[in-house]
Amino acid sequence: MAMSPCQRYRARVRAEQALKNGEALNDSPVSLHVQLRELERDVQQLRSLEIIADRIDMKRDVLLPKWLPVAEQYLSGGKVFANPVFSYCVIWLFDVGSFDQALNWADIAIEQGQPTPENFKTSMAAFVADTVLAWAENQSELGHSIEPYFGRTFTNLREKWRLHEEIKAKWFKFAGLYLLRDDKGTPRATAVNDVEVLQLADSLLAQAHAFNNQSGVKTHRDRIASRIRSLTAE
Template sequence: MALSLCQRHRARIKTAKTLDKREALASSPVSFHLQMLELAKDVEQLRSLPRTEDRIEFKRDVLLPRWMPTVESYLAGDARFANPALVYCVIWLFDTGEMSQALDWADVAITENQAMPENFKSTMPAFVADTVLEWATSQAEAGQSIEPYFSRTFENIREKWRLHEDINAKWFKFAGLYLLRDERGRPRATAVDDVETLEQADALLAQAHAFNNNSGVRTARDKIRARINSLTKQ
């Protein structure tokens, strides 16, 4: 039975109060419709914030506490359906640096083939791949560990996800160069004394080239081969 205007108004107020109290919303067609209205309102408010720092703070302190209970309830239940709240929470978790939970929930979203928001041009696997690689690059440049999140995502890229060749090439290139890091974190074949590591790096870079012959790995591979020759002639 259709709700009256007054009933819809009261239901929306109740939905907003439930979210404000950081409680899970009930699962029903009416509830889900109201969820989407509230989610759209929250996303609009987020986009109105001009500074990246303010948006990250809003995601961490307001949006995630507001929406995670409802998503957790969905994940604990048996019903499966298109769930934008799950997708947005994955995005916000990545944006706030909650890598472990972001990847856990991303795995679910990808398995369920959840769609990204309309303003995103990529699929969920492509988004996760790009986001984790950007994070790993930043971590590596700062001399910080990229594990376990890099290897976890790289395994998915190699064994499960079908991604554009350019994304694959970037991942294999990064993985290969990462094995060549010197004490300053820079890729340098002459800094590596282990032939097996050099061969592993070369194999990764060769795969990057196979995905995209403009991936820019030729020079690094030449230096690896020269280093291997130098070590094996000793």
Template structure:
């Protein structure tokens, strides 16, 4: 006896629901076992006394062990609370694998994944704080901070809802970076381009708008004085040519 189109449709819906329920049960059971194993690994990691040992353990033991689990989760197309993904994102930042860390952090944020309780911040704040600290250290050593800085700054500026003070720190750093001379010092006196100075001042102004105690007033006054001097020199030079 053949089924009508409506009956076939209802049968397909019933089968899909049954499959989803089976997957949900299997996922719940699997995640329970994974979480127990993950918690054991996290506790063992905390027992390592040296930061260097912890970083090495994350790079050589934990990530090789858990990354395939996250890759399988991402390939499945399912979305559910996944502490394995959360911890792997954190460990990737810790070991300096910024490409994968930022890629997976974007996914975690899109999926609204929670960070581990001990972190005490959500993923946008964690990534913003972590990448700003990295950029400050790297720039201080004279190393390039691109493309990672611009990628994260765009999220800070346009996508993530962060505490005003966190956002202000990013704008302040971005503005001061434009004042960085060949000697590594950040000073308006080392900049001869008026447009660059104005761009830096705009970034510092936005920092001040987000957080009034951002500590940029002195820099902005120095920039304004530098712009006036350069404009005067430009005007005097044009007058002499005439």
């Protein structure tokens, strides 16, 4: 039975109050409409912030506490539909560095075929791949571990996700060069004394070249081959 205007107004007020209190909403058409309208306002406010650090603070301190209960209710409801709240929460979790939950939810979002927001030009899988690779590159430069997030995402990229060849090439190139790092973090074949590691690195770089012949791995592969000849000759 359709609701009267008065009933719709009361339902909208209850939904708006639930959002303000950080409570989950039901999945009625009124609640969903309130969600999307409120989400759009929050996103516009977020975009109005010019400083990246301010945006991250807003995502961590305001948006995620407000919207996570809504996304959690969606996940527990058992119904699958395009849910912008869920998609934004996945993205914001990555942005604030909550990679464990972000990757867990990203797996679900990708399996469900959740679209990224309209202003994004990539799929959810491509967004996750680009985000984790950028994070791994930064961690590597700082001398920090890139696990378990790099390995987990690399497995998904190789075995599950359908991504553009250029994205895959970047991942395989990084994985190969990561094995060649010296004590300063610079990829250098002469720093590696294990032939098997060199061969694995070369295999990864070969796959990067197969995905994109402009990936720029030829010099590294030549140096690996020279290093393997040197080690096996000894």
